[in-house]
Amino acid sequence: MQVYERAGLIIAGLATRTTNQTEADPRTGLIGPLYQRFFGENISQQLTNADLTSRYGVYTNYASDHQGEYDLIVGHAVSSDQPLADGLSRVTIPAQRYLRWQATITQPSDVIGMWMQIWEYFSQPQLHQRSYTADFEYYDFAQPDQAEIWIAIQ
Template identity: 40%
Template sequence: MTPHLVHRDQPLHLAGIRTRTTNAAEFSPGTAQIAPLWQRFFAERVAQSVPGYTPQSALYGVYSGYASDAMGAFDVSAAVLATEVPEGLEAVTVPAGAYLVFEAQGPMPATVIALWGAVWLHFQDPAAPARRYDCDFEEYSGDGRIAISIGVLDAG
């Protein structure tokens, strides 16, 4: 699967819930934070509390607040597009900029796990554009479709 470059002209404004984790923590069920975050997101019906949300609205997983690189801590938010942030939720902004986008469709969570594997493999190539490590995001648009957008430095 070949990623494509997208230049986002406008930021995305979202509302949701957040946790902080590391890639190392995610490898152990006892310390993983991402799956419990999404479980809470669905159990508490977070998306449904955001004005403008519909069942057709995309869901977003946003990776931000990087302490350093892939080895450091980072924030993960489960969120939806929002024009206002309801009480009890956090504002999340995906900045404008260049993103390398990887797309797939299939059963979850296997498809997202496999797609992240493709992302990690892609960035092992020395010819790949350098990651910004400021914001990356997943967009779940229904029917098992996912796009993972990785912030990159000037990639042309």
């Protein structure tokens, strides 16, 4: 698996705090409703000077590991001085080392499958350990059937 050094990036959008256990039950999951709200309220248009060529889902503020609470911010890359409308959040993806997973997707469950591969990968002894600072999903609108998940490593 190739290691990538990435520069920092600021993402603004809608946020929620959840756990993977909460997300395992469709009745209690918060991620689906967060995305519905993001698209339904046209949040992209509320972010002036945002890069609207791609979308991010940033997982950060981990309480512990992938089994604990974390924040998810769905949004777009913005400049650091970006003013935000009420109810929107901003997060910095830190400059650090990452591993990248890529896949062709046809439905949201394909992304869940990628996360399952990641959890399985890190459940085994590896050369790399997760840092749990900020991981992110990346969706390039020029390639709508592609998804990338970037995992921060120590």
